[in-house]
Amino acid sequence: MDTNKPESEASFPQWLKPGGLLGVFALIFIFLLAFTYELTRERIAIQDQLRLETQLKQLLVPGSYDNEPATDIFQPPDSGRIVYRARLNNSPVAALIKTVAKDGYSGSIQLLVGIKASGEILGVRALEHRETPGLGDDINLSRSDWILGFNDRSLRDPSPEGWAVKKDGGVFDAFTGATITPRAVIGEIKKTLIYFRDNQQELFQ
Amino acid sequence: MSTPSANEIIYKGLWKNNPGLVQLLGLCPLLAVSNTFINALGMGLATMLVLTSSNFVVAIARPLLREEIRIAIFVLVIAGFVGVVELVMRAHFYELYLILGIFIPLIVTNCIIIGRAEAFASRQPLWAATLDGFSMGVGFALILLLLGSMREIIGSATLFADAHLLFGEWAKDMTIHFGEDARGLLLFALPPGAFIGLGLLVAIKNVIDEKMSQPKGIVVKLGKPATADISA
Numbered sequence A: 001m002d003t004n005k006p007e008s009e010a011s012f013p014q015w016l017k018p019g020g021l022l023g024v025f026a027l028i029f030i031f032l033l034a035f036t037y038e039l040t041r042e043r044i045a046i047q048d049q050l051r052l053e054t055q056l057k058q059l060l061v062p063g064s065y066d067n068e069p070a071t072d073i074f075q076p077p078d079s080g081r082i083v084y085r086a087r088l089n090n091s092p093v094a095a096l097i098k099t100v101a102k103d104g105y106s107g108s109i110q111l112l113v114g115i116k117a118s119g120e121i122l123g124v125r126a127l128e129h130r131e132t133p134g135l136g137d138d139i140n141l142s143r144s145d146w147i148l149g150f151n152d153r154s155l156r157d158p159s160p161e162g163w164a165v166k167k168d169g170g171v172f173d174a175f176t177g178a179t180i181t182p183r184a185v186i187g188e189i190k191k192t193l194i195y196f197r198d199n200q201q202e203l204f205q
Numbered sequence B: 001m002s003t004p005s006a007n008e009i010i011y012k013g014l015w016k017n018n019p020g021l022v023q024l025l026g027l028c029p030l031l032a033v034s035n036t037f038i039n040a041l042g043m044g045l046a047t048m049l050v051l052t053s054s055n056f057v058v059a060i061a062r063p064l065l066r067e068e069i070r071i072a073i074f075v076l077v078i079a080g081f082v083g084v085v086e087l088v089m090r091a092h093f094y095e096l097y098l099i100l101g102i103f104i105p106l107i108v109t110n111c112i113i114i115g116r117a118e119a120f121a122s123r124q125p126l127w128a129a130t131l132d133g134f135s136m137g138v139g140f141a142l143i144l145l146l147l148g149s150m151r152e153i154i155g156s157a158t159l160f161a162d163a164h165l166l167f168g169e170w171a172k173d174m175t176i177h178f179g180e181d182a183r184g185l186l187l188f189a190l191p192p193g194a195f196i197g198l199g200l201l202v203a204i205k206n207v208i209d210e211k212m213s214q215p216k217g218i219v220v221k222l223g224k225p226a227t228a229d230i231s232a
Helices: A008-012 A016-057 A146-150 A180-203 B006-016 B028-031 B038-062 B072-091 B094-100 B104-107 B111-119 B124-156 B169-174 B192-212
Strands: A082-088 A089-102 A108-115 A123-126
Touching: A016 A082, A016 B072, A016 B094, A089 A123, A089 A180, A108 B124, A123 A180, A123 B111, A146 A180, B006 B124, B028 B094, B028 B104, B028 B124, B028 B192, B038 B072, B038 B094, B038 B111, B038 B124, B072 B094, B072 B104, B104 B111, B104 B192, B111 B124, B124 B192
Parallel strands: none
Antiparallel strands: A082 A089, A089 A108, A108 A123
16 A cells, blocks of 8 residues: 655654554544543543442431441452442441352352341342343342342341252252252342451441 | 445444344354343443444544554554443443453454454545444444343343442442242343344344345245235
8 A cells, every 4th residue: 555645754754654544543542442532531530339229229218327337438458359338327337248159150240249237238239240041030129129138137047057059968059950040049148148257346436 | 335325334233234133243242242131231332332432533544554563553543432331331341341351452353343344444434434323333232232131131130239339329220020939030141141142133134134025915835925024
């Protein structure tokens, strides 16, 4: 392909031209992206925050707290969990713990586990996962109310051995044709409950 | 390479040289995101936008392009536009972004885009390149939509589920359910369904092409008269 600017070749070493041209293109697109980023940054931050609040509000009873749990964050080091704290008059109401079950049928399942200060479960929601549509995705509230079966449960109800699917000697149902997904979810809820019990003091500081 | 007419460009993009059915390029996003109508629509629009913009810019830059660096520039242009689309989508169609998020960067690897830049936009005038990008984009989006509808109806027994992600709250009631407790044929919601569906669409197109290319009334090789079915 011929360029239409032969005059610049005299002052420019031949090998520099393609490189320079590429550099100019790179610059143009860096500016384009930076500009778009600036334009959208604020809105994206708002959207992220809104989404978090929506997720938390699925579990919290309106009026039972008077702070902003979405910004009242405790991030325990190296556990991969994030704890959002709901309080009323500065006393703990519930901890909403974002956690990940790593042993789902296809990868990780992100869960939100709400635990009342009394140690009972406020509710559980599956936030993100790639479980098989039609089988494993019954953990979604939109498909099945299985996940509501954890409401008001705790480490005393059932006993720790009971925190498993029925097939493994526990008290919780599995889905027809999908045991791995419920097993992963139940296991992670149990771990989260234990974590909450062992760290409750620190969590609400 | 002479410049084809506008009609020819549109015909090629939508039918004769359709990226999804004939060139079979960009199969990764085509197969991955075609599990529901709305996913397909989002991905189709995003791809169309990137393809049109990249063809446009490549055609503008045509006098500057040099053999050694053209591919690098194509990639730069495409990646840049994909980045812009991703940011805009994240800001304005957040819910859809959450679903398609991981697939949007895949548009960069969609061979159809770099393919059109190299084979068409870098050799043609601006208007033709832009029209080609648009036509190819529409052609790709239509196949995505067809495949998406087909897989959603068969695989999940719904249509237009999650339309509110794209159109806002009022579209929540748009979802059509086929039967109260129908759960669909799971196979079609899973990756094999994508391959089977695309295979069927390609076959259908080939049958239509064959019928159209046969002159009326002449008996074909198989001994069947090609008569009334030319309606397609």
